[in-house]
Amino acid sequence: MSKGYPQNYRLPAEFEPQEAIWLSWPSNKESCPKTFHKLQDKFGEIASTISRYERVRINAPMLSHMNIRLSIADNEGDLSQVDLYEHVTNDVWCRDHGPIFIKHNESGQVAITDWNFNAWGGKFPYDLDNTIPEKAASVLKMDRYTSDFTVEGGAIETNGKGLLMTTEAVLLNPNRNGGKARTKAEMEKELKAMLGVTNIVWFKEGIEGDDTDGHIDDIVRFVREDAVICMVESKETDPNFKVLKQIREQLDDVRTADGSKLEIIEIEMPNAIEAKDWRLSRLPASYANFMILNNAVMVPIFGQKKKDAIAEDKIAECFPGREIISVTCKDLVMEGGALHCIAMHQPK
Template sequence: MLSTPKERGFFFPAEWHPHEATWITFPHNDHSWQGEKLSHMYPEYFALIKAISQGEKVKINVNHEELKNFILAELPKYNIDPQQIELFVRETNDAWCRDHGPAFLIKNDNSERLIVDWRYNAWGGKYPPFDADDRIPKAIAKDLGLEFLSPGIIMEGGSVEFNGKGTVLTSRSCLLNPNRNPHLSQDQIENYLKAYYGVDQVLWVSDGIVGDDTDGHIDDTVRFVNENTVITMVEPNVEDDNHGVLAQNLKELKEMKLLDGSPLNIIEIPMPEAVVIDEFRAPGSYANFYICNAAVLVPIFGCPQDAQALDILSQLFTDRPVIGLSAREIIWGQGSFHCLTQQEPKAAL
């Protein structure tokens, strides 16, 4: 009997595959945005919702009825079409749906979908409790009437990046960290990635950026923009703490080959100026963009590098607009647009 998604012909599509919807988990946790910072980030968060809703439904996990009523009252203030919003009241711990949300796979012929329900431990047990977020993939599978499979190991959506053609990029600092799956070797982790994401190749970079409490998620450093092209963040300032690690990642990318033996087409994007808030350096990065149906939504931070990043990405994404949205308040929670979202791909049902 065929048991793994790969054996059954399922795979995780690239983010630019058409979406049925985007899932988010509405922020309410004061540990991520302390005190007034939570309310200060809401305008940026609703701007993100509005931009996504221009081309697809936004499905929102909502912690309780009071929060649901707050969201419904806020939508008209931001001119968001309520018909594009679906609210699901269930217990949640935090906002990072990329990591605790479901991994949607589609069949090779695009006829079916299923959900992979990875375990979630809040980046190595850093931020308990996380049990409610860990239950979200099963709850969404029930909402949608989809089958789900549970591999039984820790995995986060922000730690993996796909080209939709058999390749996944990830980082050693995260997936090989003993705070995730200490009982598994690199080969064993690769086998899980291949079997449950439906890929044939795993490519590894070393590490992530300063301020990233996820131990180096790939979605802050390297992203596919098509099946053979990646953007990678670089730090020109040799005195900056990010310079060395990003230079090492670039060196490793240049040595990689795709399944057909061809090298990666690598586009470099300079990091923004250091985003320092209350003496804390947040993990600001243009790589944390989100590709939705209507646009590519890029976090910007009010610095000169914003325009350069948007220009480079606009030349790479020619099938939809590239839009910069402020993330200066959101980034205090140590994540941005990609971290907050999880795409539900469209299937020819």
């Protein structure tokens, strides 16, 4: 573990070249009793797809390694691109409990930042999940910088050039810090010191039905240094209408490091997906929860032909030269997230 703050590092954007994608395989039936087997099948499909573009590194108990290999092989994945680690987790949301990687400005060396993770304010067990960044640093032999602030990967979005977006409802929530909220100034200071960002844009809150209290990765995502996809809602009666409208208006005032405005690509939210007899009455489905790979983008779809197709087309336009792969995410979103939520990218 490295002492103090990282010097001369930055938080790279997801659209920059990647070394690997990290996943935490569904291995704890208690965390998803109704969807456990469906989720494993879905992970087999997703891991196989990733393996055709880059390495996929998987946290999973030793007992399930053989089945994971079989599942990836069944889905015609490339097993030579798969690294399995005996890292046991409580849940599958590697974007949030996984290592947040930073990159040295001169040498290009990659290191790990290890934040506190408490399952979005103690909503679920998290003792194992919170050990993953340390274990990743150990197997990768990387420097690791720790912070006692609670930050999840899905709560921050960057353009790789010093600009970071987040939501107050998550990072300033007292549930992230044992009942006592961090101030905005404290949080900004820590984010800047740990991640090398220079400018932080705060939105108030996130979308309805989100266990995380409102992660940014369901709302606004960078597709280039100076361009974002922003989710919008046209139905005025929808609970997301006001929240997304406010965020969309706020984006007009955001500037990149060189003072230029952002290009804003609007995508309409999927129709509300309701769940009966479930802890979430409304599921946090969003097309913004896509996963960027080297030469490909995996796009979540929700069985809504017209809206799915428009979202696929718009995302494809944002990533010329990358293949667009659509993944049905209804089972995933039942558990509270989609493609981006389960994957943490490791930069080259």
